[in-house]
Amino acid sequence: MRIIKLNAIDSTNSFLKEMAQSSLLENFTVIVAKKQIKGRGQMGTSWLSEANKNLLCSVFVRFDSFPAMHKVLVNYAVSIALVNVLNSYKMPKVAIKWPNDILSSNKKICGILVENVMQKNEIKSSIIGVGLNVNQLNFPTNFNATSMLKEIETEVDIDEFLNLLIAELKTQISYITNSSTNVLKKNYLKHLYRKNIPAMFKNSKGVLFMGKIVDVSSIGKLQIELEDDSIKEFGIKEVSFV
The missing domain is CATH 2.30.30.100 (SH3 type barrels.)
Known part of the structure; x- marks a missing residue:
């Protein structure tokens, strides 16, 4: 695993995608930024983050013989990995809000952006972007957001969280590559926000x-x-x- 740390960047996903196009990347190469100028979310939405306070990263994952029709499994794997690591910090009421948000105490704490590189009908690689509110305390009043610091009232070592996340992500991604995909969906649904609640x-x-x-x-x-x-x-x- 190779971790590249940057001070400021437009978007970690965009930077990693350009790297993947121009060089042969080691699997689970990680780009981490202290500040994102143009952080991106689903469908062109933006991600606002205070510099040096949060985890802003993208991870390159390579696949062999992964049918594009099963691309949702990547989202499952990333979501579950985040839930598991957040729970290890005793975060309250962690849940997955479909499709790609992670909540704590019914407030958004993390956004996920997965961008796949496809060839014919197969996914060759994925760029997995994660924006996690870690030690930020202040958010715009119109944002229903929270952070790890706000919830557990303890500052979190961002590098330590990243290492735990990558280890957990490797475990969850392995369920895709060894065909134990039913485990991923089962666990995703178990943590799905407001499932079976009118x-x-x-x-x-x-x-x-x-x-x-x-x-x-x-x-x-x-x-x-x-x-x-x-x-x-x-x-x-x-x-x-x-």
Whole structure:
């Protein structure tokens, strides 16, 4: 494992992606930045982070014979790895908010961005971006966010957390490569935020409806059971909690 530390960068994912295109990277090469100028989230959203206070990193993972139709397994593996490490720090009420957010005490503590490099129908590699609020205390008032320091009232060694995360990530990724994929989905669903709890949702057209999360499809869509007992699937940005 090779860890490259940078002071400031536009985006760790973009930097690592460029490296992967121009050189043969060691598996689990990691880029870590003290500050991101243009941190990115899902569907072009931005990630705001105070310099030197948080874990901003991207990890390169190479695959052999990994069908693109199973790409959701990478999201499962990363989410579970983060949950497991956060739980080891006794963080309260850690959960996965579909598709790629990690919560603590019902507030966002971490965002994940997975970008896959595909060839024909196979994923050759993944760039896994993680933005974790570690020692930051102040957030914009319109952000429902928290940090490790806010929750456990103890400063966390960011390098130590990173080492634990990479070790756990290797374990979870191994479940993809050795075909024990049922373990990943089972554990993802176990930690899925508000699973099987009736809630109010809003679709992309602004229409409100009642339902409950029951599953995630094989291609990563959220499955919500409606009041008439039918099940509807939603992609990223197509549904949100009210």
